[in-house]
Amino acid sequence: MSFLHWAILIPFLFAIIVPMLYKYIRPVHTGWFILIVPSVLFVFFLPYINPVADGETFMETVPWVPSLGINFSAFIDGWSLLFALLITGIGALVVLYSIYYLDKKYEDLTNFYVHLLMFMGAMLGVVLSDNVIVLYVFWELTSISSTLLISYWYHRDASINGALKSLNITVLGGFAMLAGFALLYVMTGTFSIQEMIGQAGGVIDHPLFLPTIILILLGAFTKSAQFPFHIWLPDAMEAPTPVSAYLHSATMVKAGIYLVARFTPLFGGAPEWFWIIAGGGLLTLLWGSLSAIRQKDLKGLLAYSTVSQLGMVMCLLGLGSAALYFDDANELYTVAILAAVFHLFNHASFKGSLFMTAGIVDHETGTRDIRALGGLMLVMPATATISLIGAASMAGIPPLNGFLSKEHFFMAITDATEYGIFNMETAGMLFPVIGWLASVFTFVYCCIFFFKTFAGPFEPERFAKKVHEAPIGMLISPAVLGLVVVIVGIFPNLLSQSIIEPSMAAILQGLPTDAEAFTVDIEHWHGFDLELFMTIGVVGFGSLLYLAMGKWRKLSIYNKTTDPFSPVYDSGITGLLKGSRLITNVQMTGRLRDYLTFVSAFFLIITIWTMIRYDAFVIDTQNISEISTYEVVLVGLLVISMLALPFIQQRVAAIVVLGFVGFLIALFFVNFRAPDLALTQLLIETVLVILFMLAFYHLPEFRKEKMKASFKWSNALLSFGVGLMVTLIALSAFSYGQGHDFSPVSDYYIENSADLAGGYNMVNVVLVDFRALDTVLEVLVLGVAALAVVALIRLKMKEGDDI
Amino acid sequence: MSIVVGVSFMVGTYLIMARSLLSVVIGLNMLAHGSHLLLLTMAGLKTGAPPLLDRPETAFSDPLPQALILTAIVISFGITAFTIAIAYRTYKVYQTDDLEQLRGSPDE
Numbered sequence: 001m002s003f004l005h006w007a008i009l010i011p012f013l014f015a016i017i018v019p020m021l022y023k024y025i026r027p028v029h030t031g032w033f034i035l036i037v038p039s040v041l042f043v044f045f046l047p048y049i050n051p052v053a054d055g056e057t058f059m060e061t062v063p064w065v066p067s068l069g070i071n072f073s074a075f076i077d078g079w080s081l082l083f084a085l086l087i088t089g090i091g092a093l094v095v096l097y098s099i100y101y102l103d104k105k106y107e108d109l110t111n112f113y114v115h116l117l118m119f120m121g122a123m124l125g126v127v128l129s130d131n132v133i134v135l136y137v138f139w140e141l142t143s144i145s146s147t148l149l150i151s152y153w154y155h156r157d158a159s160i161n162g163a164l165k166s167l168n169i170t171v172l173g174g175f176a177m178l179a180g181f182a183l184l185y186v187m188t189g190t191f192s193i194q195e196m197i198g199q200a201g202g203v204i205d206h207p208l209f210l211p212t213i214i215l216i217l218l219g220a221f222t223k224s225a226q227f228p229f230h231i232w233l234p235d236a237m238e239a240p241t242p243v244s245a246y247l248h249s250a251t252m253v254k255a256g257i258y259l260v261a262r263f264t265p266l267f268g269g270a271p272e273w274f275w276i277i278a279g280g281g282l283l284t285l286l287w288g289s290l291s292a293i294r295q296k297d298l299k300g301l302l303a304y305s306t307v308s309q310l311g312m313v314m315c316l317l318g319l320g321s322a323a324l325y326f327d328d329a330n331e332l333y334t335v336a337i338l339a340a341v342f343h344l345f346n347h348a349s350f351k352g353s354l355f356m357t358a359g360i361v362d363h364e365t366g367t368r369d370i371r372a373l374g375g376l377m378l379v380m381p382a383t384a385t386i387s388l389i390g391a392a393s394m395a396g397i398p399p400l401n402g403f404l405s406k407e408h409f410f411m412a413i414t415d416a417t418e419y420g421i422f423n424m425e426t427a428g429m430l431f432p433v434i435g436w437l438a439s440v441f442t443f444v445y446c447c448i449f450f451f452k453t454f455a456g457p458f459e460p461e462r463f464a465k466k467v468h469e470a471p472i473g474m475l476i477s478p479a480v481l482g483l484v485v486v487i488v489g490i491f492p493n494l495l496s497q498s499i500i501e502p503s504m505a506a507i508l509q510g511l512p513t514d515a516e517a518f519t520v521d522i523e524h525w526h527g528f529d530l531e532l533f534m535t536i537g538v539v540g541f542g543s544l545l546y547l548a549m550g551k552w553r554k555l556s557i558y559n560k561t562t563d564p565f566s567p568v569y570d571s572g573i574t575g576l577l578k579g580s581r582l583i584t585n586v587q588m589t590g591r592l593r594d595y596l597t598f599v600s601a602f603f604l605i606i607t608i609w610t611m612i613r614y615d616a617f618v619i620d621t622q623n624i625s626e627i628s629t630y631e632v633v634l635v636g637l638l639v640i641s642m643l644a645l646p647f648i649q650q651r652v653a654a655i656v657v658l659g660f661v662g663f664l665i666a667l668f669f670v671n672f673r674a675p676d677l678a679l680t681q682l683l684i685e686t687v688l689v690i691l692f693m694l695a696f697y698h699l700p701e702f703r704k705e706k707m708k709a710s711f712k713w714s715n716a717l718l719s720f721g722v723g724l725m726v727t728l729i730a731l732s733a734f735s736y737g738q739g740h741d742f743s744p745v746s747d748y749y750i751e752n753s754a755d756l757a758g759g760y761n762m763v764n765v766v767l768v769d770f771r772a773l774d775t776v777l778e779v780l781v782l783g784v785a786a787l788a789v790v791a792l793i794r795l796k797m798k799e800g801d802d803i
Numbered sequence: 804m805s806i807v808v809g810v811s812f813m814v815g816t817y818l819i820m821a822r823s824l825l826s827v828v829i830g831l832n833m834l835a836h837g838s839h840l841l842l843l844t845m846a847g848l849k850t851g852a853p854p855l856l857d858r859p860e861t862a863f864s865d866p867l868p869q870a871l872i873l874t875a876i877v878i879s880f881g882i883t884a885f886t887i888a889i890a891y892r893t894y895k896v897y898q899t900d901d902l903e904q905l906r907g908s909p910d911e
Binding site: 724750 | 806807808809810811812813814816817818819820821822825826827829832833836837839840841843844845853863864865866867869870872873874876877878880881882883884885887888889890891892894895
């Protein structure tokens with residue numbers, strides 16, 4: 001166990017301690033203790049920056065199931081380090097924020113912090129695991145903890161629904177991903193990601209390549225809320241705001257992006273990989289930004305904006321994967337990866353701060369409806385300032401970091417048309433056009449977010465609470481993130497060597513990393529080029545659109561806020577429930593007859609199929625023992641009396657016949673040289689008849705069976721089938737045994753029972769000596785049955801009592 | 804012998820699908836008989852003397868299936884006794900032995 005493993009496990013360990021802290025140290029908000037965990041881990045990960053920037057990677061392995069090649073390997077390179085820092089850094093800020101957001105008197109802090117820590121550990125596990133199976137386990141743990149956190153206010157229906165939706169969608173994707181990993185194992189023979197990348201050669205040409213990437217991308221797309229799986233994210237906004245800021249914008253939803261980038265060295269360069277990711281991302285970008293405009297709920301707006309920004313990063317990763325097709329690091333492609341990494345970081349910073357300010361607005365005013373909000377600028381100046389920074393960065397206004405990454409985004413999508421592969425010279429024209437359009441919409445919703453909340457006249461009577469500025473503790477976290485936005489915006493190259501270059505090197509593994517294209521130098525001013533004009537166009541058109549809002553806000557499409565894909569999901573779920581209920585009702589009738597029919601019919605079908613399939617019907621007439629007249633009479637009597645049983649209408653007669661059958665069988669045992677069996681059978685049969693008689697004294701007379709003729713016939717047919725089948729099996733098995741030389745186990749008993757056990761009756765010796773334990777258990781079974789019988793008869797229960 | 808086994812299975816299957824609890828019990832018993840005979844038949848019939856060592860013969864019938872059947876007879880007796888008791892109890896509580904009327908509520 002190295003320190004890296006402990007870093008993953010510490011959050012889980014703390015999650016166990018939390019309830020005790022909560023119980024015994026009541027006066028202090030539990031969050032203060034939790035704050036230690038991400039802060040310490042953040043400091044712990046910081047020293048990795050320098051060696052990783054120099055190109056080092058760290059791999060620590062602890063065997064877990066070595067026989068299957070499953071090891072708990074922790075791996076750090078630039079890309080996972082970026083995530084680890086984001087998870088712990090933003091985690092610390094979110095915990096700090098939650099201390100003020102959640103009231104220790106009224107809220108159930110145990111649940112919150114246990115699940116939050118569980119998530120933190122799981123997410124660290126996802127980004128630090130090198131083994132795909134371990135990664136999958138942590139991946140599902142993040143889904144589960146996310147669900148638990150969304151349903152934190154579990155008394156609300158909306159929370160439960162949102163939680164279930166996110167669970168269904170992300171776990172479905174996760175499961176597909178597991179199948180994808182299994183296929184990967186088939187192709188490469190290893191579960192370690194780095195080993196797979198080491199032998200990337202044959203994967204792309206493998207026939208399983210396409211199913212594999214589709215399954216893995218299903219996992220990534222559902223987790224990262226890509227179109228059309230994005231519908232769970234807006235509903236996840238029922239979670240407390242710290243959770244939304246942490247899981248649903250900064251970290252968990254980026255797990256899909258992490259995965260795509262992680263597998264880029266393996267799959268990158270294939271046209272399918274390129275188009276699914278770039279195309280899916282582009283569509284998500286446009287859809288998310290359009291839907292965000294229609295939202296009336298502050299957090300809903302931010303959710304759709306997250307969807308859209310995630311789509312943008314995804315699209316960039318898709319574009320950047322082209323670099324592996326050419327196998328050289330030309331700036332034409334690497335700029336896409338650069339933009340993806342840079343924007344990922346920027347998005348975490350500005351979206352985190354925006355979520356927190358939205359939470360403050362909600363907390364202080366009691367509403368998140370933008371139609372009710374307005375004029376808060378003067379009442380909450382600090383919150384307004386932080387929001388302005390965040391929104392402006394998201395809209396892409398210089399000199400903030402959002403502007404820089406958006407410039408690179410434009411650069412990447414305009415460069416993309418020049419790739420000259422994968423039909424990019426024709427279909428690729430869509431990228432700049434759609435990307436630019438989506439940016440205009442992004443600008444519009446940023447305006448809506450800021451101006452509708454903070455600008456305009458302030459009318460205190462519209463709010464249920466007395467509105468005032470948030471406490472200083474609540475402002476620290478968004479302010480820190482806002483500061484990051486500004487500082488990175490002004491000095492972008494602070495990050496370029498330490499974070500961005502190593503991340504790019506990790507994503508584009510295998511390319512010559514010393515190439516010039518890996519030297520990141522982010523500048524504000526590129527001269528009057530296309531990107532600058534695109535930005536100017538975005539600001540210009542966006543402002544026009546926002547100012548013209550009065551005209552289009554009446555449109556019906558604006559007033560509907562539900563996503564058109566949500567009903568698809570809903571009807572899918574209700575359909576599934578109805579369907580399974582239907583199947584269950586057909587099958588679970590509550591009639592014994594039906595169940596037995598299913599069992600016997602299934603037995604019949606499966607044995608007939610097997611027999612025919614393997615051509616097993618053999619009837620061998622050799623070696624059968626000679627039959628005497630005495631035996632013929634016995635058989636005749638037995639068959640007749642057995643066949644008569646179902647037709648007997650009187651219970652006494654039935655019981656007599658049953659006893660008769662039993663005694664006949666005892667005679668058979670005598671005839672077949674089994675004296676012990678005959679004795680036992682006689683004894684048991686006598687007791688049984690007496691028992692039946694006793695019971696019959698209390699039970700009603702047989703009624704005439706009122707059964708439909710068709711039922712009767714189908715029963716008879718089925719029984720006949722079963723009987724015939726058993727006969728055939730018996731005959732075939734016997735013949736098979738004759739045809740092959742099996743030495744029976746019993747020889748051992750025959751030879752040894754006198755010597756070893758000192759008994760001369762072999763059957764007895766087998767029972768009480770060689771297999772004594774079985775016999776003891778048999779006695780136990782009988783004892784239990786006897787107790788149960790006594791209990792059933794003696795137990796005096798009143799009507800309606802339950803056992 | 805195999806035919807006898809088949810017949811007993813047939814009758815047993817038919818009876819356990821009947822509506823009366825008692826028929827079900829009798830059917831179970833028939834199935835038990837069937838399987839005992841099946842076991843015995845499979846071992847080969849009349850291959851030698853009874854498996855008693857203090858007798859002069861040297862060829863014996865197979866003792867192992869007999870031991871198995873012995874166990875099975877006893878266990879099946881236990882099961883029959885138990886089901887009879889259940890039938891009795893059910894009749895006491897619900898005043899019927901008709902399985903149609905004993906069906907649970909539809910949402911079980």
